[in-house]
Amino acid sequence: MSKANTKAVKKKATRRQKKDWVAGYLFIAPVTIGLFIFYVFPFLQNFWFSFNDVNKFNMATFNGIENYKQLFHEPDLLLALKNTFLYAIITVPIGLIISLVLASFMNSKIKGKGLYRTIYFLPSVTMAAAVALVWKLIFNGDYGILNEILGVFGIEGQSWLTNPDTALFCVMLVGIWSGAGYNMIILLAGMQGVSKSYYEAAEIDGAGPVQRFFKITIPLVSPTIFFVTITGLIGAFQVFDTLYMMIDMDKNPAFNAVKTVNVLFYQNAFVYGYKGYAAAISIFMFVIIMIITVFQLWGQKKWVNYD
Amino acid sequence: MKTSRARGHLIIHIILIAGIAITVFPFLWMIFTSFKTLPESMKIPPTILPESLNTESYKYVFDVLPFAKIYLNTVVITVLTVLFQVAFCTMAAYGFARIEFPFKNALFLILLAILMVPGQIFLIPQYLIIQNLGLTNTIPGLFLPHLFSAFGTFLLRQFFMSLPKELEEAALLDGCNRFQIFGKIMLPLVKPGIVALVIFTARFAWNDFMWPLIVNTDPQKMTLAPSLSLLKGQYATNYPVQMAGAVLAVIPMIIVFIIFQKQFIEGVAQSGIKG
Numbered sequence: 188m189s190k191a192n193t194k195a196v197k198k199k200a201t202r203r204q205k206k207d208w209v210a211g212y213l214f215i216a217p218v219t220i221g222l223f224i225f226y227v228f229p230f231l232q233n234f235w236f237s238f239n240d241v242n243k244f245n246m247a248t249f250n251g252i253e254n255y256k257q258l259f260h261e262p263d264l265l266l267a268l269k270n271t272f273l274y275a276i277i278t279v280p281i282g283l284i285i286s287l288v289l290a291s292f293m294n295s296k297i298k299g300k301g302l303y304r305t306i307y308f309l310p311s312v313t314m315a316a317a318v319a320l321v322w323k324l325i326f327n328g329d330y331g332i333l334n335e336i337l338g339v340f341g342i343e344g345q346s347w348l349t350n351p352d353t354a355l356f357c358v359m360l361v362g363i364w365s366g367a368g369y370n371m372i373i374l375l376a377g378m379q380g381v382s383k384s385y386y387e388a389a390e391i392d393g394a395g396p397v398q399r400f401f402k403i404t405i406p407l408v409s410p411t412i413f414f415v416t417i418t419g420l421i422g423a424f425q426v427f428d429t430l431y432m433m434i435d436m437d438k439n440p441a442f443n444a445v446k447t448v449n450v451l452f453y454q455n456a457f458v459y460g461y462k463g464y465a466a467a468i469s470i471f472m473f474v475i476i477m478i479i480t481v482f483q484l485w486g487q488k489k490w491v492n493y494d
Numbered sequence: 495m496k497t498s499r500a501r502g503h504l505i506i507h508i509i510l511i512a513g514i515a516i517t518v519f520p521f522l523w524m525i526f527t528s529f530k531t532l533p534e535s536m537k538i539p540p541t542i543l544p545e546s547l548n549t550e551s552y553k554y555v556f557d558v559l560p561f562a563k564i565y566l567n568t569v570v571i572t573v574l575t576v577l578f579q580v581a582f583c584t585m586a587a588y589g590f591a592r593i594e595f596p597f598k599n600a601l602f603l604i605l606l607a608i609l610m611v612p613g614q615i616f617l618i619p620q621y622l623i624i625q626n627l628g629l630t631n632t633i634p635g636l637f638l639p640h641l642f643s644a645f646g647t648f649l650l651r652q653f654f655m656s657l658p659k660e661l662e663e664a665a666l667l668d669g670c671n672r673f674q675i676f677g678k679i680m681l682p683l684v685k686p687g688i689v690a691l692v693i694f695t696a697r698f699a700w701n702d703f704m705w706p707l708i709v710n711t712d713p714q715k716m717t718l719a720p721s722l723s724l725l726k727g728q729y730a731t732n733y734p735v736q737m738a739g740a741v742l743a744v745i746p747m748i749i750v751f752i753i754f755q756k757q758f759i760e761g762v763a764q765s766g767i768k769g
Contacts, residue, residue: 207593210672214589217582219601221642226608229619236618245622292510297503305755306514309521312751312758314701316719317740320726321524324733330536332523364516372759373766380767396502414766425612428703432723435730452614457708462618469614476612 236466243460254467263446270355271447275423278362283415285363286370291400293371294378304375307368315365319432322361323348326433348433351444358445361429366422370415377411378404409491417483424476425449448472524744528552528737535733551738558728558735559721560714561742568700568717569746571637575699576692578641583691584684587650588676592662608644617708624709631712640699646691649765653687654680690761693754700747718743 237254239247258264289307293300310318325333328346337344347353381404389399405412427449434445436454452472456465527535528551529544555561589595590602620639629635661683662675670678681688700718707720716724725739751758 204594207672208595211589211593211595211598214593214672214676215586215601218586218605218642218644218647221582222605222608222644225620225623225639225642226611226616226644227604229616229623230608230611232619232622233615245625289510289513292506295503295506297506297510299507303510303514304759305752306517308755308759308762309748309751310517311762312697312747313521313744314703314719314722314740314747316701316703316722317524317743318520320722320736320740321520321527324527324737325520325523327733330538330540332540335539364520368517369762372762376763376766411766421612425614428719431703431707432726435726449614453704456618457621466618469612469617473612473615477610480610 233466233469236463237470239463239466241462241466245462247463250463254464255471257464258467258471261451263443263451264448266443267446267448267451270445271424271449273355274359274362274426274447275420277356278359278366278423279416279419282363282366282370282419283412285367286374286415287405287412289367289371290374290378291404293375294404295396304372307371309368310365311369313365315428316432318365319361319429322357322364322429323433326357349439349441351441354434354439354441355445358426358429358433361433362423362426365429366419370419373415374408374411377408381407406492410493413483413487413491417480420479420483421476424472427453448475524737524740527733528741530734532732532734536731548734551732551734552742554735555725555739555742559724559739561721561739563714564716564718564721565742567633567636567715570633571717572696572699575637575640576695578637579643579646579695580688580691582641583643583646583650584681584688585676586647587684588654588680590647591651591654592659592680593672605644605647609648617705621708629709631710631715633715635709636706636715636717637699640702640705643695646695649691649694650684650687653684657683686760686764689757690764693758693761694765696750697747 236247238249238251240250240253241247293304325331326347328334328344328349331344331347333347334344345353347357385403385407386399389403394402424447426447430445430447430450431453434442436442436450436458448468449472452465452468455461455468526542526544529547529549530541531545531548531550534541534545534548590598590605616639624630624635624638627635629638657680661679665675665679702717703719706717707723710716710720713721713724722736722739722743725736729735
């Protein structure tokens with residue numbers, strides 16, 4: 188090949204490359220422009236707002252770290268943090284255990300798996316706001332069915348959702364009920380990726396089903412467990428629909444007992460209209476979620492198994 | 495050995511059936527209560543099945559709220575959100591997965607960063623954008639920010655990445671341009687990814703609560719989820735009416751799920767594997 192020829196080829200290649208650039212930008216343009224307008228710019232503006240007093244007409248006046256100072260003096264902050272953490276610390280592990288057990292049953296050779304799977308998945312396609320309403324009725328202290336069932340076992344019923352000691356646990360129960368089937372499917376997909384030969388070998392060695400579950404299934408699906416835990420934690424920190432629907436914000440005496448950081452944010456931003464202060468709360472939430480995620484990413488090295 | 499396995503299976507079935515009772519009961523209770531009269535719904539001890547099939551509560555829901563309109567709104571925003579998201583995300587996903595251009599990695603990093611940030615961070619400015627555009631209490635205000643999805647782009651990019659490169663190299667040599675390759679060769683191959691995204695987005699759009707609650711207060715422009723909160727506010731102790739609203743709100747999604755259950759379950763499984 189002559190020198191002129193290679194040059195021509197090179198030139199042609201770059202022209203094609205440039206054409207590719209244009210095509211590339213055209214392909215990503217709608218999403219990228221949309222994300223900049225509705226996510227990147229809002230992220231920056233929200234950050235800016237957190238250092239401003241934003242009035243009812245959305246005029247921002249810079250006030251330094253006043254919002255953050257106020258946040259750390261917020262009488263409800265500790266309570267909201269406690270509730271948020273409590274919700275996450277209880278719903279995520281319990282939900283995970285239930286989904287793991289369900290998934291391993293679905294991965295066994297029992298009959299009727301298809302039907303079981305469909306029914307267990309049902310809550311995940313159901314609107315949380317609607318589900319919250321029926322659970323509210325079930326938990327009703329005066330004529331709820333739960334008290335009736337407990338009465339059969341001689342347990343004294345009570346007004347579950349207006350009692351500050353029990354209200355949050357009721358919302359947790361609904362959270363676990365809603366999410367178990369969804370995580371079951373994700374974990375099941377992880378389990379189906381595990382080679383059958385491990386199980387066959389273990390069975391020949393005389394390992395029982397429980398042993399196989401702990402020694403083979405759990406370590407080999409640990410990446411999926413990790414995924415479910417992370418997404419579950421992030422979801423738990425943002426729980427809102429069920430709380431809002433099950434606990435009446437204005438009249439429920441238990442409301443303060445179940446207030447989470449997300450509810451604190453919602454109230455300040457969209458009920459009271461303290462947008463600058465609410466922006467600071469959202470940043471605070473973000474920082475907490477980041478710390479937990481980083482902590483998890485660091486911790487996963489110890490228990491997550493990538494082969 | 496064999497009998498012990500059979501006994502094991504029996505125990506599993508018993509546990510699973512108990513779990514199903516807990517899973518299904520709230521749905522049944524929702525339906526049963528929706529057909530009870532108000533006094534019957536407050537009876538102590540509660541009746542299980544309604545004494546008669548009373549449809550008053552359903553009529554009531556349509557009387558006190560423009561429920562047909564609310565239904566239509568929900569269908570419209572769900573369909574539009576899904577269509578636009580799939581179109582935009584597949585395009586961007588292909589671009590990020592397969593084409594080289596300057597600043598690609600930087601732009602993709604921004605997209606990943608958006609994925610890591612909790613939604614509340616964007617909420618106040620998003621609301622102000624919608625307000626400034628005069629779109630509060632309108633249908634576009636409900637779906638505009640949700641047409642662009644970092645998650646959807648990321649998910650589909652994973653699907654495009656798993657396709658062999660030789661496919662499009664051959665087509666490029668044959669003189670196809672990028673758009674032809676995308677439409678004719680690549681798109682059909684990422685169908686499972688598109689199905690996963692459709693299901694994810696449809697579930698989200700249909701059930702979304704906080705955003706429509708904030709943006710639209712006019713019942714004529716509402717979607718189903720926040721309208722249930724209106725019902726709850728006005729008929730706090732009238733559970734049959736609340737349950738009728740709840741049944742109407744969840745039924746369409748459940749029917750769609752039962753018809754497409756295989757796709758639903760596979761879609762969720764895929765989002766777990768690829769995400």
